[in-house]
Amino acid sequence: MHKENQPLVFELSKEGRVGYSLSELDVPEVELSSILPTEFIRQEEAELPELSELDIMRHYTALSRRNHGVDSGFYPLGSCTMKYNPKINESVARFPGFANIHPLQDEKTVQGALALMYDLQQQLVEITGMDEVTLQPAAGAHGEWTALRMIRAFHEANGDYQRTKVIVPDSAHGTNPASASVAGFNIVTVKSDENGLVDLEDLRKVVGSDTAALMLTNPNTLGLFEEHILEIAEIIHGVGGKVYYDGANLNAVMSKVRPGDMGFDCVHLNLHKTFTGPHGGGGPGSGPVGVKTDMIPFLPKPVLVKTADGYHFDGDRPQSIGRVKPYYGNFGINVRAYTYIRSMGPDGLKAVTENAVINANYMMRRLQPYYELPYDRHCKHEFVLSGSRQKKLGVRTLDIAKRLLDFGYHPPTTYFPLNVEEGLMIEPTETESKETLDAFCDAMIQIAKEAEETPEIVQEAPHTTVIKRLDETRAARHPVLRYVKPTETAEI
């Protein structure tokens, strides 16, 4: 990695340099004050930087060299499905016919885009076992909230205004309770049992006529399949609630089991995880939602429909929850996901899941002798170790994560799920070779030995990165969220 500190782009700025090329103004120049009242005319310039094109390119190249992506090295970040981002996806999304089309163009002029969206929806219907899919939500959490808004609309349409509670397992992603709260629900937490699965007894205790829904990830965040899923669905349906599938972990079960067949009423998918839309340093994502027939009337509008004369948006949906996002979703990410599905085909998607699950189980068994494995059974696409053994030696999971940086790896997800002490959540994905997995396991084993023999090496890690551990407390206590140009002090 690039060791030198890179100045801020503002510190590289020099008055008089430009990095752009605009055509000369070809209409008559008019004084702005003749068009705009003076109170609308900006008095102080916005302090944007001034750099030449090469200097801009060097700046961002230097920054990129201080950043780790999947293309830089192994990225076994649990729950995030950091698989390879195919390059053909990037090419296709940049075709002018996809990148440079306007969302409000006449439908007749964008039939190719609509055909792609429709086909993608149909494929996701098949993959999830749902009856209809909307591509409108922008990301996973947005999809969760969209589905919960629909569940609320469904219950209200039945006069069930008392259904105010959403049940969330203690192992759930943080977005689940947050999304339910934004959709106007109260949250009830259900415990996990000694096997790491939803505690059925506890679930029976918390359900009732006020239950709106249960949100569940399957396999759950421990990477374990909720084998009592049919009973769980029965308990929720028995009291009139809906069962919601958090599709963050779909990579574990493609072609093996479909949410729609397991009793789920609605599902969101993370196309930027399972279907390779890149993560982009935190986004953009895409979070389509699939539903069963009884929830179709509540889908966000407009709904894409196919008729004899082509594809159209249907906005006449009186029971719809409305729009959840301007236009039709993150189309550019949906193009990438579509390209991926077409590259893999049905046999490819099946192999994806099988290989992802083999990779995870293989690593789990290789690492089991060296780290605590709280739930000893076959996992799916990911598994969670506990650093409790190392903690007794004074080495925390945070230290293990930082030590992994010295080996050139992005660490696993740490301290999650919350029901595992010192958790290390590892998801290798199917796109990594056995050699890569072995090298990572070797590093983990070496760190376990270091924790016993030379703990300070781990505790003081990282040693080789461009920067050492950062003072996060200071960042939060004295927030500096933007650059401010130093005021020029008057010369004496």
Add this chain to the structure above:
Amino acid sequence: MKHRYLPMTEQDQQEMLKVIGVSSVDELFADIPEKVRFKGEYHIKPAKSESALLKELTQLAKQNANSDEYISFLGAGVYDHYKPVIVDHVISRSEFYTAYTPYQPEISQGELQAIFEFQTMIAELTGMDLANSSMYDGGTALAEAGMLAAGQTRRKKILVSEAIHPISQDVVKTYAYGQSIDIVNVPLKDGVTDLEALNTLIDKETAAVMVQYPNFYGQIENVQAVSDAIHAVKGLSIVSANPLALAILTPPGKMGADITVGDAQPFGIPESFGGPHCGYFATTSKLMRKVPGRLVGETVDEEGRRGYVLTLQAREQHIRREKATSNICSNQALNALAASVAMTALGKKGVQEMAKQNILKTHYAKTAFEKAGFKVPFQGAHFNEIVVKVDGSVEAVNNTLFEKGIIGGFDLGKVSPELQGHILIAVTEQRTKEEIDALVQEMGALQHA
């Protein structure tokens, strides 16, 4: 199955299954209830080779009329602007686009610093104290601003100007329903928010007022007057602003705005059929701890070197769960990077020159339309959009224009019954005088035909 994304060989698989202690891959899925297990393969199209798929999708893309080949006067929230070529080269560096959220700062300094720079540029343009690391888009950013205001003021009524983009209004309503917030529309007068009506609607239950700057009809709102009115009852002033326009317009931060949101799409981000674009969220220091989404802050490492981290995370869903300020997790980081590169390439002078070209070319178009006998109903100050009255249906006008290689404006009759027969024309710096003349001439020919 051999596939270029799947490196596992037969031999690998055998060795790995042996270590796992199973004889077949099926054993790893034995915990899925037999009753619901999926048998066989999905009924989806078979895989295509790389070149066959490229060929097919090239053909599919060609069925769409794009703004490289057509002359576009369509705006209404999404614009055909100059995109410095360098933008795509920077965001194509896979260290950026194949990275996750920068939760491990030691190996994510590049992304973190780029976002810190983005936050600074947005704060500069909007004149606000601070900005977050991005939102999904301008519409959801506006909705989040409304929820923040309701939470902050503990009030449940929000006044929304009718000159806010109708699609954004729809999104705001969907969010508001979830939070039991009442949305009340403020009517317009001469294409801008009616300040008199606003004053009668504001009361002590009003959490916030939302206006758009420039507004949906291209007109420039008096943000200061709106802010003064809502501040009188201790509510919040929320402005949805086009960040390009702010290069020459007085920034909302100087006109009393408490929250400024919008979309950075005009800065280097393709239209992409409506997404992904790049919402932004800027506010005052006072509201810093209520901001939705991620914030990057500056700090130092153990050796005193400057570095960047995600900060104030106690607001966020992964820490606070149901008590978080928002449920947002993924944002639009890569597009925020794209916008940063575009803002850097344009720089201090370029943003002003580009914004000025938008306003002058639109002014030229307005004059040309009026000279040609068209009525331009709203005569207030504009940025890069104007409303023009046509005889007959806008659809017919647009169909004819399309045959001449022109993507016409937005048909306002679709969103407002009073504006049947009115077209919203956007003129960006991309449009030449010749193209504007051609538009006016073609439309004029239709009127007199």
